[in-house]
Amino acid sequence: MMMFQVKRKLTNGWTLIFAAAQVIRKLKKRYMLFFLMLLRGRIIMDTIYDILSSLDRHQSKKAVLATIIHVYGSSYRKEGTSMVIFEDSTYTGVLTAGCLEADLIERSKTLLKQKQAFQLYTYDLRSENDLSWGRGAGCNGRIQIILEPIDQLFQEQLFTLYDHLRNGRPVLSIRKLSLDYSKIERTFIPYEYEERTKRWFGQQIDGADDFLCAPKPYKKYSGLRKKNKDDLEFQQLYWPQPNLYIIGAGVDAKPLADTASRTGFQVHIIDWRPALCNKEYFPSVSHFHIRSFDQGFQDIGMTPLDSVMVMTHQFEQDKEALRDLRHRDLFYLGVLGPKKRTTRLLEGERPAGNLDSPAGLDIAAEGPNEIAISILAKVIGRMRKEGEQPHA
Template structure:
């Protein structure tokens, strides 16, 4: 998933010399695509990755230049030649990668703080950066919806930028560079999405690696169970939210949507049945239940339903034990997130 959420959590001040690096254009193949970001903090810490280690060493020098000059810059790396030793041992990535470096000054810090707030509230935010390479300047505008936007974009460009951003925001266009003729310069467009939500019903021991891996993979993970002694921060330090209560109490409060995923893993037939009955008519991105097809039929009492239930949950990789099963489930969750086709329930 996007590393922007981890990056935003690391940016705490405009006075720390932080520099944000973003891939804005890729020709050919590359380790990361347009929209991937990395933070170079003033204290030397690095958050995120733009490559498998091919670019970061050189980027660290460019970052220092950006800190000194206090202006944005773009850097292009040609990784296409298999015998090219420019970046070390012949990376051979077959791609040309353009990276935008931006110092986190007061203006940038305020914009990123607002972006973080909207993402935490579950809202998607589209962004356009107008790149003035001739004078090392960048104008930025963020769009939340047709009425809500913020940025440091010059008013003379506002109408054209808002029009392009609206198109990006509502048509799921690919991130990257685009020429907008009225602006007569390159622009970079990208949409940020809130963390996908995963609800794990059941706080048994096999839920522990599942919650940990899902959190590492970029999900906002909620673990819920009626047993307070199991459903606690002690056992689930990586969970974003811990809810203790019976399914009938908890599920109505969750406000589940078509972009959410859920895993039922209580290992108690009656509780699984209760949970399934409560969420069966809520169309989710993914619904997984441990156990085979026969158990699902027993849970449904033979009823035919429109909702897709993934059972047994997880990719069929022959997984055994809690850790391997967690890997298979998280793999399937990631696969489902990557599916571009929007279901009829999300239109």
């Protein structure tokens, strides 16, 4: 097992890395990569927000969107993963571990000079001796990638997608592709969890109405199918950034907020103390709610996609918060402290199925940094389990 060589400097970064090293020492080998990726901020985000943000910043540049639409076997990234490639060879996002990006850049430049609506390419990475794609990629898979030039209409659709995601709405994208590469039709269906929505944007595609029912939270859905002898259809479900509400602005909330922010969560701090619930105390957080908990949280707008962590360390405050939260439809509800304490907090009421107490993955965590890692691991693990999708 590889060990970290670090000096125990008490800066936020080094303290967190040292804490992660202690966690990894306690874990079986199969968990090591998971935690290393968590620290690097690669677990939650599939770069769709980075891509859309990059497009927003560089609207004057011609660009191509590259997306994996099918995987045969295994690959570094899965169906639905995208990257944007600009005319000056800069790009945001990756589809492989560096095996194909240079080739995709050259193909994108060529496509921008042509009149085709899109192009499909298949890369076989299964052979360890295949020197074509990065000196023997050995990924044990074959991947199919679509390249789409971003014209004005597609750019407008992508920015509308971005707006929906930033407003907490998952969006289903459906692309209908002609096999002669001459035509592509796109429709986008945003979802509301409070009601079934019939708002869609883009071209109307036959059968799109079948997808108007909101999906299960964090379900992964992407798939390619042949509609008829002339057309393919690719469907992809985009999820908004997950929200993590931290109830309590204590010192141990800091590493949880910092790590969650780096990992792709929108972090909200809720506390009754203005001196603690602020940007100076939590520099990585942008959302603060100063309130008495007896007000409840109705006006904050928590949804079935949101995770909440209760950690005020004050029994009466935790109890007041849980009085409201335990009846809410939340994705995850964690309570810091032993199970017996949580039982008392619930005042004899049976806990909801989403309640996690003691909160976090059982790794015998010690100290605020390890506890933060264990909590995020539990939330992310639950998201991945809920979103599991079989692959070919």
